[in-house]
Amino acid sequence: MPAQLTLLVGRLSDLPVGGVLTVNPPGQQAISIFHTEDGLYAVDDTCTHQDASLADGWLEGCVVECPLHESCFDLRTGAVSGPPAKRALRTHRVDVRGDEILLTPSADS
Numbered sequence: 126m127p128a129q130l131t132l133l134v135g136r137l138s139d140l141p142v143g144g145v146l147t148v149n150p151p152g153q154q155a156i157s158i159f160h161t162e163d164g165l166y167a168v169d170d171t172c173t174h175q176d177a178s179l180a181d182g183w184l185e186g187c188v189v190e191c192p193l194h195e196s197c198f199d200l201r202t203g204a205v206s207g208p209p210a211k212r213a214l215r216t217h218r219v220d221v222r223g224d225e226i227l228l229t230p231s232a233d234s
């Protein structure tokens with residue numbers, strides 16, 4: 126099993142509640158980190174329905190709504206909470222150390 130890479134991707138002070146930070150880790154597709162009222166959650170940025178960036182969507186609580194056809198995803202689990210998407214998003218580990226946002230991309234494909 127390959128070692129998991131943890132990346133310093135930003136500063137918490139630069140990511141207010143309601144904000145989103147999109148990063149492109151090496152060898153991975155884009156990952157978006159959403160700052161919800163419950164904390165930070167990281168998921169693949171591309172909607173599993175078609176090709177839309179969820180960073181351009183709408184955040185409500187821990188749910189993000191896709192800007193293209195309005196699928197909803199629970200950021201805590203990646204699960205679809207509203208159609209038309211059927212496949213869950215990959216989730217990724219995100220930690221905060223002081224003011225640093227640390228992302229550990231999932232090794233699952």
Ligand code: FES
Nearest residue numbers: 172174175191194
């Ligand atoms: S691309 Fe996201 S719902 Fe269609």
